[in-house]
Amino acid sequence: MGLHQLSLQYVAEQDRLLLRVSATSGAEVRCxxxxxxxxxxxxxxxDQVAQLSALRQSLPATxxxxxxxxxxxxxxxxxxxxAVFGQPYMPPPNAQQPLGDAPLLVTEIDVATTQxxxxxxxxxxxxxxxxxxxxxxxxxxxxxxxHALLKLLKGALDQADWDSAQDFKEEVAQAAARILPGYMx
Numbered sequence: 001m002g003l004h005q006l007s008l009q010y011v012a013e014q015d016r017l018l019l020r021v022s023a024t025s026g027a028e029v030r031c032x033x034x035x036x037x038x039x040x041x042x043x044x045x046x047d048q049v050a051q052l053s054a055l056r057q058s059l060p061a062t063x064x065x066x067x068x069x070x071x072x073x074x075x076x077x078x079x080x081x082x083a084v085f086g087q088p089y090m091p092p093p094n095a096q097q098p099l100g101d102a103p104l105l106v107t108e109i110d111v112a113t114t115q116x117x118x119x120x121x122x123x124x125x126x127x128x129x130x131x132x133x134x135x136x137x138x139x140x141x142x143x144x145x146x147h148a149l150l151k152l153l154k155g156a157l158d159q160a161d162w163d164s165a166q167d168f169k170e171e172v173a174q175a176a177a178r179i180l181p182g183y184m185x
Contacts, residue, residue, distance in 0.1 A: 003145060007089035008033075008152040010159040017156045018103065019123075020089055021139060028095040029137055030103035031123055035162050041109050042153055048111045048119060049076070049150055055117050056143070079147040099135050108136075119146040 002024035011018050017033040033041065053072035054063065063071075110122040124136030141149060157163075 003139065003141070004092070005089060006145065006149060006152060008149070008156045010156050015160075017153075017160065019106075020091070021137075022089075022092050022095070026092045026094065026096055027098050028091055029097075029099055032103050032105045034106075035160070037106055037109065038153070038157060038160075039162060041111075042157060044109075044111050045146075045150055045153060046072075048113065049146055052113060052117055052119060052143070052146070055113075075143065076147040076150070079144040080151060083144060083148050083151075085148075085151070099137065104135055104137075114140060118142055 004022045004024045005020075006022075007018075007020040009018055010016075014032065015035065017038050019031040019033060021029045021031075023029075050068045050072035053075040054068045057071050057075070059068065059071060104123065104125045105127070106123045107126045108122075108124045110120075112120045112122075114120050119141040120138060121141065122136065122138045124134045126134040
């Protein structure tokens with residue numbers, strides 16, 4: 001799939017992230033990413049991008065994780081110089097929906113590195129009781145596009161503000177431990 005444009009945004013009514021991928025062929029794929037999946041995908045994507053940056057920069061395996069992240073950040077800044085984030089997503093005219101009209105409810109994401117040091121993402125929808133092959137697609141991202149996806153994901157997660165729920169759970173647990181110390185397990 002030759003990429004034309006990516007969009008990733010938080011949709012409050014669904015409490016999910018909507019990923020839209022348009023191809024140069026005129027096809028468009030839409031995917032829902034749940035909170036659980038997005039919060040697991042973000043560190044995996046970040047780590048894979050850092051690893052690919054290290055490979056492209058020929059960093060030795062003995063380089064620290066912090067140095068790898070710094071190299072990835074440098075590469076990201078360089079890669080994103082030409083990216084246009086202010087332009088609204090424009091679905092292709094008469095877009096073909098190869099996976100159907102309803103967005104894919106992504107339940108599995110595989111992140112891998114190709115032999116030519118690009119990022120390959122496989123997104124699938126495996127639902128309970130499903131008969132036949134699950135809906136899904138695979139896309140390969142060049143360095144600029146993988147850095148752009150990471151930036152879009154960070155922005156969408158910030159907009160969703162899902163981390164605040166974890167902070168709240170921790171605050172409640174700490175308060176309960178102070179109030180009822182003998183009853184906590």
